[in-house]
Amino acid sequence: MKAFFLKWNRAVKWSRKNLFSGPLSTLITVLLMVFLFKTFFPLFNWAIAEAHWNTTAMECREGGGACWSFIGEKARYILFGHYPRSEQWRAVFFILSIFLLFFLGQFRRLWSKYLIWACAVFPFVGTLLMRGGFPGLELVKMEDWGGLPLTLLLAFVGIVVSYPLGILLALGRRSSMPVINALSVCYIELIRGVPLISILFMGSVMFPLLLPEGVTISKVLRAQAAMILFSSAYMAEVVRGGLQAIPRGQYEAAKAIGLGYGQTMGLVVLPQALKIVIPPTVNTFIGLFKDTSLVFIISLSDLLFTTKASFKDAEWLGFSVEGYFFAAFIYFVFCYFMGRVSFRIETEMSR
Amino acid sequence: MNQRKKTETVVEIKGLHKWYGDFHVLRGIDLAVKLSEIIVICGPSGSGKSSLIRCINGLEHHDKGVITVRGVELSSDVKNIEKIRADVGMVFQQFNLFPHLSVLENLTLGPIWVKKIPKAKAEACALENLKRVQIEEQAYKYPGQLSGGQQQRVAIARSLCMNPSILLFDEPTSALDPEMIKEVLEVMVDLAKDGITMVVVTHEMNFAKSVANWVLFMDEGEIIERNTPEQFFNSPQHERTKLFLSQIL
Numbered sequence: 001m002k003a004f005f006l007k008w009n010r011a012v013k014w015s016r017k018n019l020f021s022g023p024l025s026t027l028i029t030v031l032l033m034v035f036l037f038k039t040f041f042p043l044f045n046w047a048i049a050e051a052h053w054n055t056t057a058m059e060c061r062e063g064g065g066a067c068w069s070f071i072g073e074k075a076r077y078i079l080f081g082h083y084p085r086s087e088q089w090r091a092v093f094f095i096l097s098i099f100l101l102f103f104l105g106q107f108r109r110l111w112s113k114y115l116i117w118a119c120a121v122f123p124f125v126g127t128l129l130m131r132g133g134f135p136g137l138e139l140v141k142m143e144d145w146g147g148l149p150l151t152l153l154l155a156f157v158g159i160v161v162s163y164p165l166g167i168l169l170a171l172g173r174r175s176s177m178p179v180i181n182a183l184s185v186c187y188i189e190l191i192r193g194v195p196l197i198s199i200l201f202m203g204s205v206m207f208p209l210l211l212p213e214g215v216t217i218s219k220v221l222r223a224q225a226a227m228i229l230f231s232s233a234y235m236a237e238v239v240r241g242g243l244q245a246i247p248r249g250q251y252e253a254a255k256a257i258g259l260g261y262g263q264t265m266g267l268v269v270l271p272q273a274l275k276i277v278i279p280p281t282v283n284t285f286i287g288l289f290k291d292t293s294l295v296f297i298i299s300l301s302d303l304l305f306t307t308k309a310s311f312k313d314a315e316w317l318g319f320s321v322e323g324y325f326f327a328a329f330i331y332f333v334f335c336y337f338m339g340r341v342s343f344r345i346e347t348e349m350s351r
Numbered sequence: 352m353n354q355r356k357k358t359e360t361v362v363e364i365k366g367l368h369k370w371y372g373d374f375h376v377l378r379g380i381d382l383a384v385k386l387s388e389i390i391v392i393c394g395p396s397g398s399g400k401s402s403l404i405r406c407i408n409g410l411e412h413h414d415k416g417v418i419t420v421r422g423v424e425l426s427s428d429v430k431n432i433e434k435i436r437a438d439v440g441m442v443f444q445q446f447n448l449f450p451h452l453s454v455l456e457n458l459t460l461g462p463i464w465v466k467k468i469p470k471a472k473a474e475a476c477a478l479e480n481l482k483r484v485q486i487e488e489q490a491y492k493y494p495g496q497l498s499g500g501q502q503q504r505v506a507i508a509r510s511l512c513m514n515p516s517i518l519l520f521d522e523p524t525s526a527l528d529p530e531m532i533k534e535v536l537e538v539m540v541d542l543a544k545d546g547i548t549m550v551v552v553t554h555e556m557n558f559a560k561s562v563a564n565w566v567l568f569m570d571e572g573e574i575i576e577r578n579t580p581e582q583f584f585n586s587p588q589h590e591r592t593k594l595f596l597s598q599i600l
Contacts, residue, residue: 252410253447253506257461257513258437260429267460271451 047325057316070319071326074310078326081146081301083130087138091149094126098152102337108348123156142220146301148330150220154302155289155334158227162288163281165228166235167274171265173240184236191233196291199226204298223295231288238280242273275349282342286335293331303327359386361517361548362407362439367416369402376402378572380416384517387546391559391580394569395595400552403569404519407550408439421516437465440510440518444525446502448494454481454505455490458512466513473512480508484538500531504538511542518542520551554599560584568592 019029050065053072060067071078080091101119104110130149133139145153172184191199203226204219211217246269254264274281293304301309307327311320360383367380376399384390392400405411407418409425409432418425420435449457458477462468468476481487484504494502503523510518523539524532536558543549543562551558559566559580566583568576568591576583576592584600587593 247445247447249443249445249447250449253441253443253449255410256408256436256439256441256443257509258433258465259461260433263464267464268449272449275451 057319060319066322066325067319068322070316070322073316074313074323075326077147078303078306078310078323079147081150081306082144083146083149084138084140084144087132087140090129090132090137090140091147094130094149095152097122097126098156099337102341105341106344108344111348120160123153123160127153127157142218145220147306148303150300151289151292151303152334154220154224154227154292154295155285157224158231158288158292159285161228162232162235165232167239167270169232169236170239170243173236174243188233188236191230192237196226196230196294197297199230200294200298202226219298219300223298223300227288227292230291231284234284234287235281238277238284239273241280242275242277243269245276246273278342278346278349282338286338289335289338290331303330360384361386361388361421362550363417363419364403364407365417367403367406367413367418369399369406369411369413369415376572377406377413380572380574382567382574384548384550387548388564389543389548389562390550390565390567391563392550392552392567392569393554393556393559393595393599394567394575398569399572400569401521404441404521404550404552407517407519408436408441410441433465437461437513438516440513440515442503442506442510442518442520442523444522446494446499446506446526448502448506448509450494453491453493454486454497457494457505458509461509461513477508477512480511481505483511483541484508485534498531499527500534503527503531503535507535507538507542517548517550520549520553522552522554524553524555556584556600568595570595 020026045065047066050063052060052063052065052067052069055067055069057067057070060069076085076088080088083091101115101122104115105119129137130145130153131140131142169184169188172180173188175181175184200223203222207222208216250268250272251264254268259267292302295302296305296308299305304327307323308320311317311323362382362384364380364382367377367382368375369377380399380403382390382403392403394400402411406413407420407425412427413425420439423431423435425432425435448454449460452460455474455477458480459470459473462473462476463470478487478490481490484507486501486504486508489497489501489505494505497505507518507523520539524535527535532555536555539549539551539558540562551563553559563580566578566580567574568583568587568589570591576587576589578588582588583592584596587596
């Protein structure tokens, strides 16, 4: 009892000092509390207390709360689009493997060449697995892919390819060779000066016109190429920031022991520069991940597209808020994991 | 070491000129460094001392004149420059250790990647050289965990690991606290006694007095005076040398 009073006293003291120290602070505290009560409780009621979990659409409409039954009904379509039902284990496997990589990436003990190789190779292996078309795995055309695997594929292949490309572009931009320098600068400035949507359009509408007759390239690949072109330009500028932070003495010391250009960069400069720019690098990656949602404009059925498409079922009309919540949640989970892994890497490397 | 070898020329510089834009920083330098010689270069700041030794391993390119290292002429060809750099060690004012590598990795980087020496052998050699600079207990630390004096000794060991024909020192003690200067100079004196060829840009006149074979005084891009330490400090020939010595001693 005494302990409780002590605690209570401390709480009162704390709130007097921090929440009610004067008329203005009291006013702000009260206003914020009113705001919280007005927003939190209705949200809680809607999302949990009055929500419907496993009901029909009719029951949902009669009640007031969120209709999570809609998600239960549509999750399969939102997550996998028109990917054949019997083959969906491949998509599930693909998604789970990405989670596994995220998970393993947290442990310093496991950091090794092998894990980096796994991360670099995985998106391509994943693509092969999803596509199939060789003995034992039925072919699933890229046009039939949809939902989360498509989003993940565009994002992770994009990341894995644009990272080294960005590094090369950054080195090119700092190169003293005029041709390489000019090409890199032109590329970076051109791509950065244009919205992603327009590059996607160019890839999907104009690019096929340039191809010889009879040659077609899958729309997914064209979108993928556009994403890579776009994010490698941003990546290049991020890496350049890191390169500029490396003092001249490092280059000179590397040269002085006889290292060539490639060795100087690969062994001395880049390991330091890339470490400095981990936060903006992950920033770019997360941006790329979310930008994949723009492929809907060239009618690829990524996660956001399938979410929207699921609203059109006549039986389940009117539950778009729930759908968007679900999509937002999935995007958030992946971005959160990316941020977390990067934070782990940063803290471990700065020791 | 036999007599014939003693007279072998390691570095020869003839008619060296260099400009930074309009600024004529080196105005006709002639210099020969023989095997096991210790040459100390001093002079006021901006006199071209650093530029001179940075030309020897091609960190700065020269505009006129000839530099030969062990009979190989320094050209603008990249492979040629890299070959000469592997044979010419350099110690910098700011140490310039690689902060992302451990001390041992700093030392083995060159031998493994440039000289293609197997890792185990390179590490054994690195530990040997760390012992030489009296710092073998720090092999597995990172440069950031060492004091300035320790870092500079690691930098010296890093140069030694390449087994160079000549070591260049660019004001090796200027960035150090006074109490650390001594430990670095002691190492350099030991190396001098071991017969390592060295060109040292420094203002540490006691070092020059005790081990240098020749002391060079540079001013405005020219070598004004070249003398033995006794002559240089006791009876300098030129007015500018006298003035300089009166200012720093």
